[in-house]
Amino acid sequence: MSVSTAQKRPAKRKSAREGASFLAALPWIGPALLLIFTIVVFPAGYMIYNSTRKISQVGTDLKGVGFDNFAKVFADPNLPRILLNTVVWVVVVVTLTVVISLALAQFLNKPFPGRTLVRMAVIVPWAASVVMTTTVFYYAMDPNYGIFNKFLTDIGLLDEGFGFTKNAVPAMAVAIVIAVFVSIPFTTYTILAGLQAIPGETLEAARVDGAGRWRTYISVILPQLRGALAVAVLINIINVFNNLPILKIITGSIPGYSADTLMTYIFKVLQFDRRLDISSALSVVNFAIVLVIVAIYVKTVKPMKEV
Amino acid sequence: MKKRNLRGAVVAGAAAAALLLTSCGFGGGGGTSDGGSSGSAGAVTTLDMLVPSYSDGTKALWEKVIKDFEAANSDVKVNLEMQSWENIEGVLKTKIQGNKAPDIYNGGAFAEFAAEGLLAPVTDVASEATVADFQPSFADNEKVDGTQYGLPLIASARALFYNKTLMKEAGITDVPKTWDELYTASKAISDKTKSDGYGMPLGNEEAQGESMIWFAGNGGNFGTGTAIEVDTPANLEAADFMQKMIKDGVTQKDPGATQRTPMLNTFIQGKLGFAYALPQTIGQIKTENPDLEYGVAPVATKTGTPATLGVADRLMSFKNDGSKAASVKKFMDYFFSADVYTNWVSTEGFLPTTKSGGEKLAGDETLKPFLDMLPSAVFYPTTNPAWNATDGAFKSLMGQIATGKSAADVLKEIQAKADAAK
Structure with a gap:
């Protein structure tokens, strides 16, 4: 939807001749538009449609109920805790990821022997399947046979294995560590690309003017990283907000909803309550939240503004 | 001008990405029926x-x-x-x-x-x-x-599996037949040996089964084909006793997040005193740890009258x-x-x-x-149309009795989910 308005806007403002050239371009952009329609617009539309229906537990569409499902969603006593969890989850993961990646990118930007190897090693968590990585962590944290628990008991920190993934708060912390771990490669490489695009003259000029290292970083390097950081933060927010595999594996066995984010809650409503209609309504809310975050972000940070 | 377009494209792109990511739970509608392939006689169905x-x-x-x-x-x-x-x-x-x-x-x-x-x-x-x-x-x-x-x-059906070696170590001679005997025996094993006394799997694999075994032990059940009745006095008494077992530490740690399969593995390894298990567990023990000294007995109930989950x-x-x-x-x-x-x-x-x-x-x-x-x-009320939702509610909510929520509240919450599914 938003895709087509974005393309219409310039077409409307410009002359009719240019409008005709848009038509002429259609055969070339047509396949892409078709793809976007079938895998993005149609499913989203279907989801919104489902959120206004009453759907039986086995999946047959019974009748339209207007906004009843949304009323149920907002009256849900579990929602405040879930939204709080979601905010903590997104803010902590994205902040930690960006801070660690900034440091890591700075390090990888300096020439040193074996840099290529280290750069390749940083990609590994990205290359491995998230489900696989998370499962490895999950087993390592198991209280009875997890290698991590065994290590902690062997060095005497714990008397016996602790259920890191069995209680809401520690499980959330473990999930955050894993999410940061798998988000770092992409973020680091985006920032690294930004660092390499900084002209040497600006750094030299800062040095000539007598700026210290820290001052150079804050006033010269960081502003020039704006574009790279904007992309990294935006993609990370959307990705982390919508993350299911990590949370489902790590916090999935915890009873109740004390460790759920909006995404895992949607999944539980679908899997255990079998409410396709309610989970569709929740998904619409989820989607609206992401759109609002992105809109606020684009409006305030102005990622495309040149320095 | 050009800048504006670029910004528009970023917004559009982000919106598309958001859509793509939020809608990944969508499981393929609009599929076609493939019933027509079996028309003529002699063709392969x-x-x-x-x-x-x-x-x-x-x-x-x-x-x-x-x-x-x-x-x-x-x-x-x-x-x-x-x-x-x-x-x-x-x-x-x-x-x-x-x-x-x-x-x-x-x-x-x-x-x-x-x-x-x-x-x-x-x-x-x-x-x-x-x-x-x-x-x-x-x-x-x-x-x-x-x-x-x-x-x-x-x-x-489920039956009580007991570890003879651990019972001997803890000085328990009789196989528990009632809740109180099971409590005492599990406590003895937890206190006197390095192993856990009773294994209570209330994770989302077995919460409904474990609950039913305990409810049935007090003459309770999940209701009938026409009405789901979870929040009853008999069930509440059983749930309270389950919570007491957890609070007093006679079970394994974190029962609310424990799945049956890994828990039974610890029983097979000889590190658990008691657990409710299935006929297949016997075969598993035979192949994985044939030396395990164990026995199979009827389920322990409140008064000792036999009852189990079928x-x-x-x-x-x-x-x-x-x-x-x-x-x-x-x-x-x-x-x-x-x-x-x-x-x-x-x-x-x-x-x-x-x-x-x-x-x-x-x-x-x-x-x-x-x-x-x-x-x-006692069987699950599988002929009740609200059974699936009840089953799901047990799987996602029953474990909360192990995380501090009162048993009465948990049963109420499950009952509410079942009622909402009518």
Whole structure:
């Protein structure tokens, strides 16, 4: 939807001749538009449609109920805790990821022997399947046979294995560590690309003017990283907000909803309550939240503004 | 101007990415019906079969049944799809939504499918002789409004498994028969040995089963085919006692997040005093730790009167356009013939539901303690259309009694979910 308005806007403002050239371009952009329609617009539309229906537990569409499902969603006593969890989850993961990646990118930007190897090693968590990585962590944290628990008991920190993934708060912390771990490669490489695009003259000029290292970083390097950081933060927010595999594996066995984010809650409503209609309504809310975050972000940070 | 366009494109791109990511839960609608392929006589009919795995050997067992069946019936092909118990109902729902319901399905709950007219009555998909061979008590469990929709595949019951070595170490001589005895014995093992006393799996794999065993031990259940009744005084008393076991530390750690399979592995390794387990556990112990000194006894109940959870799973057939009923009938008649069926059931370690199968397995010693318990078994109210939601509510909520929420609140919450599903 938003895709087509974005393309219409310039077409409307410009002359009719240019409008005709848009038509002429259609055969070339047509396949892409078709793809976007079938895998993005149609499913989203279907989801919104489902959120206004009453759907039986086995999946047959019974009748339209207007906004009843949304009323149920907002009256849900579990929602405040879930939204709080979601905010903590997104803010902590994205902040930690960006801070660690900034440091890591700075390090990888300096020439040193074996840099290529280290750069390749940083990609590994990205290359491995998230489900696989998370499962490895999950087993390592198991209280009875997890290698991590065994290590902690062997060095005497714990008397016996602790259920890191069995209680809401520690499980959330473990999930955050894993999410940061798998988000770092992409973020680091985006920032690294930004660092390499900084002209040497600006750094030299800062040095000539007598700026210290820290001052150079804050006033010269960081502003020039704006574009790279904007992309990294935006993609990370959307990705982390919508993350299911990590949370489902790590916090999935915890009873109740004390460790759920909006995404895992949607999944539980679908899997255990079998409410396709309610989970569709929740998904619409989820989607609206992401759109609002992105809109606020684009409006305030102005990622495309040149320095 | 150019800058504006770029910004517009970023917004649009981000919106598209957000859509793409938020909508990834969408499970393929708009699928087409593939019922037309079985038209002419002599053509090969393909049956889609969706089954869960009961054990590591389930797939091979079904593959053998299908291979032998196809060898005898060249006009029918069976397309086998295996899923884990955790995923199978989600997969099924997606298939129903896409008009690709399986022709043969092995599952637990079936009443809601029958209520919506999706299932074929057994008389359409099995011969009279096959239908008449089921034991009446099981066949009755498969009926909605007098019509039988399911072909009972397996029966099972839970029993108390106890570790003799740990009991001796803790100075316990008698196998517990009542709740209080189980409490005392578990406490002794927890205190005097390095192992945990009682294993209580309230994670989302077994919460409903474990709860039912305890509720049944106090004369309770989950309700009937017409009304789900979870929040009752008898059930609450049982739930309170479960919570007491957890609070006093006579169970393993974090029962609310414990799954049955890994927990039974610790029993098999000899690190758990007591646990409720299944007939298959005996086979597992035989292969994985044959030296384990253990015994099997009836479930401990409040007063000592026998009660246990009985489970029956069934095969059912989704109607679709009805063109494959004759082929499904061939398969069912073949599968439930005494030799094929008893081999399947006994290899999986379950109890048979057919008369001919029962006669064939009567002398099996492994199955005897469980066969004895079947008369006192309480079943899930699977014919209640709200059962699926109740089952889901137990799986996601019951474990909260281990994280500090009061048992009364938890039962109320489960009851509310069941009531909302009507």
